[in-house]
Amino acid sequence: EAGVAQSPRYKIIEKRQSVAFWCNPISGHATLYWYQQILGQGPKLLIQFQNNGVVDDSQLPKDRFSAERLKGVDSTLKIQPAKLEDSAVYLCASSSSGARKNNEQFFGPGTRLTVL
């Protein structure tokens, strides 16, 4: 079974530029998550999708970050314009839906963003 795929793996941009990350979850997983992991900290949830609907985006800086999952499969996360403090690893995770408590989340390798 293929895991969660993310691209690109690395990205370097200058502040005020825009950038987009792509995630393809495990086939059949209805729930998709984007996390931000700043160096020296644990991952922080940015947004959670259930199929193509947003479940939780309370921690997403909506003035500059946006995310979509139009067909309920793959997803893109965009930052426009980027700030220095956006330098981090952006992790995508997916899990199967259902009533079972705390379905395991499977993580992709992440995209390391450096903003200069």
Added chain:
Amino acid sequence: GDSVTQMEGPVTLSEEACLTINCTYTATGYPSLFWYVQYPGEGLQLLLKATKADDKGSNKGFEATYRKETTSFHLEKGSVQVSDSAVYFCALSEGAGANSKLTFGKGITLSVRP
């Protein structure tokens, strides 16, 4: 809100030494508890989990017991190997199905020397 506190790192051990990584949590309900591991250059992987009080999660020689009375979930291993060198994250999750989300601690880097 929910939070997870991990002991400060990094931790450096010799091969075959005993390992304990402390983790405590704050939650409003009855969370599930997890340890995730991140090997160099790889994504986060679930190491073990426990879903209710007194449960013991175990995998690859690592163990952790869900202690509700002390709100703790300490990670232990009796004899570490060089291949255990990684970053370890404690996490909790409340809710079910699509409403579950993970709250992570800061992580701790473990280095095991031969």
